[in-house]
Amino acid sequence: MSVTEVFNKYEPKKENLLLILHDIQDSIGSRSIDETTLKKVAEYLDMSLSQVYGVVSFYTMYSTKPRGKYIIRICQSPTCHLMGSKSLLEHLKETLKIDVNETTSDKMFTLETSSCLGVCSEAPAMMINDTVYGNLTEEKVNSVLEKLRSNHENN
Numbered sequence: 001m002s003v004t005e006v007f008n009k010y011e012p013k014k015e016n017l018l019l020i021l022h023d024i025q026d027s028i029g030s031r032s033i034d035e036t037t038l039k040k041v042a043e044y045l046d047m048s049l050s051q052v053y054g055v056v057s058f059y060t061m062y063s064t065k066p067r068g069k070y071i072i073r074i075c076q077s078p079t080c081h082l083m084g085s086k087s088l089l090e091h092l093k094e095t096l097k098i099d100v101n102e103t104t105s106d107k108m109f110t111l112e113t114s115s116c117l118g119v120c121s122e123a124p125a126m127m128i129n130d131t132v133y134g135n136l137t138e139e140k141v142n143s144v145l146e147k148l149r150s151n152h153e154n155n
Contacts, residue, residue, distance in 0.1 A: 003037055014045055022061075030066035030067065031063065031071060033062060060114060066107075068108050074111070075117040075119070075126060080123040085124040095141075096111060098110075108152060128148070
């Protein structure tokens, strides 16, 4: 979907900013929003670039830096932390050979943290794109990664 097609879905009202940004980011292969696109959004909504950029930089769901096909967010809430999310984060860093806010060389995975995913009963948890995985162990994390790699290779 092009930026123009996204704009056609929404009235040029400031309250549509988050929806517009989501649709644009989801439609771009890099899963990010570049400065040129941010300027178009600002113009469309009659906002300043700094206002739009302020929103994009405030919410962790948006990125101005290209990301992988799968965005892995490890929950860092107190509950997840107590249940072992820190060691799972270290395991992911080692397994993927990247640090937080980095993307694998094959552009498949980006590793991020989240202050809370809202699934404390399933701690420790992570979200990959829109899917939440809970009650994690290193083995479960490895299984999810292998499944995603397998799906990627078969598509």
